[in-house]
Amino acid sequence: MISNNQFKAKFENFHNKSTNTQIVTRFIHASDIHLGSHQYRNEFRSDDFIRAFQEILELAIKHYVNFIILGGDVFTSLEMLPGNLTKIVDILRDFKEFTNGSILIIAIEGNHDIRKFSRGIRFERRGQSWLKLLNSLGLIILLDADLEAPQEEIFEPYNFDINKGGKIQIKNIVIYGTRYLGEQPISFLSNIRKAIIKKSELFNILLQHFGIEGQMDNVPGIKLEYIQPLRHRIDYLALGHFHKQFILEDWIYNPGSSEAVCSMDNSYKRGVFLVEISRRFDRFVKKVEIIQLVNRKYLWETIYINFEMRNKHEIEKFIIDKLKSSVRYLNYDFHPSTPQMPILYLILKGIEPSKLCRINEKDLRIKICEILPIVDVRIYQKFVKSLKTLDNYILT
Numbered sequence: 001m002i003s004n005n006q007f008k009a010k011f012e013n014f015h016n017k018s019t020n021t022q023i024v025t026r027f028i029h030a031s032d033i034h035l036g037s038h039q040y041r042n043e044f045r046s047d048d049f050i051r052a053f054q055e056i057l058e059l060a061i062k063h064y065v066n067f068i069i070l071g072g073d074v075f076t077s078l079e080m081l082p083g084n085l086t087k088i089v090d091i092l093r094d095f096k097e098f099t100n101g102s103i104l105i106i107a108i109e110g111n112h113d114i115r116k117f118s119r120g121i122r123f124e125r126r127g128q129s130w131l132k133l134l135n136s137l138g139l140i141i142l143l144d145a146d147l148e149a150p151q152e153e154i155f156e157p158y159n160f161d162i163n164k165g166g167k168i169q170i171k172n173i174v175i176y177g178t179r180y181l182g183e184q185p186i187s188f189l190s191n192i193r194k195a196i197i198k199k200s201e202l203f204n205i206l207l208q209h210f211g212i213e214g215q216m217d218n219v220p221g222i223k224l225e226y227i228q229p230l231r232h233r234i235d236y237l238a239l240g241h242f243h244k245q246f247i248l249e250d251w252i253y254n255p256g257s258s259e260a261v262c263s264m265d266n267s268y269k270r271g272v273f274l275v276e277i278s279r280r281f282d283r284f285v286k287k288v289e290i291i292q293l294v295n296r297k298y299l300w301e302t303i304y305i306n307f308e309m310r311n312k313h314e315i316e317k318f319i320i321d322k323l324k325s326s327v328r329y330l331n332y333d334f335h336p337s338t339p340q341m342p343i344l345y346l347i348l349k350g351i352e353p354s355k356l357c358r359i360n361e362k363d364l365r366i367k368i369c370e371i372l373p374i375v376d377v378r379i380y381q382k383f384v385k386s387l388k389t390l391d392n393y394i395l396t
């Protein structure tokens, strides 16, 4: 059988240096990959999220890490097109084969992994997720705890025979994890804290999907003071949920989303953490490096339409001509799959076009992508009503 392993094309062979030494342990902490984002709208954009995931796996190989932790929202919803899921399974299979299963991918479920929102109905939790599928295929380790159980049974060691458990030890590092605990997980935190065993020779990581209050404007999070009691038992609190990166007090880490899920994400610092834990005398020394991923380029353009147009075509031509001149520096030879071809956020301002000239966003988007080296367009119509229209409205 000919092996088409995609990692073989980039890395000649695999040699996990770090397995040779017991002194240093390396891992990558990533979160909010949101696989499946934009999948109905644009294939190239949807591949951006898969590419970001692939890049994380390549970084793991390149830096000889011992494991990868993913802080939830690995998938953007329960809806996943078969072609996309196939790509993800293929990547994970190739990764496992290429690394001889020596780099475990450890994940927890975020709110998006268990959320179905496109049909406008509230999806009742039925315990399903794509992460559970990948876990049962042996491609990832999905951690979850039984928070109702007696203290010593809350975090069972991960059992590879039944693909189940709440903690796993790799060298002298123990990773604890639970699924998304809702918007107010405070009541669970004391159970979690009591169930975590602190030994001086072990480095404890807790994998959670929640944000900390104040780290993102207008986004609710948990008060830092409620987290503090965990500090005595946790050396590294590995978070996911907030798409903006933050590090607090040298023990709370949130890498941010891997790709920009919405236009807002572009303005945040985001990426992954490459962490190195070494043992010096009788204590642990931690080194955290921030790595930025290669993301899709983006640009914002504002066009003012301050005079009346005769019809829809005239208005579209006006917009495209304006854009042609403002993006003339862009390379027209790029293929849409290359992240250098940007996504365009287009703001339209001026007087609201009359009914006859009303912009069809779908048509305009297709035309822009056909004519210009733009992978996708998001249009924001920020028109103001003309006085004439207002007069008509009042008179009728």
Ligand SMILES: [Mn+2]
Pocket: 032, 073, 110, 112, 241, 242, 243
């Ligand atoms: Mn998220």
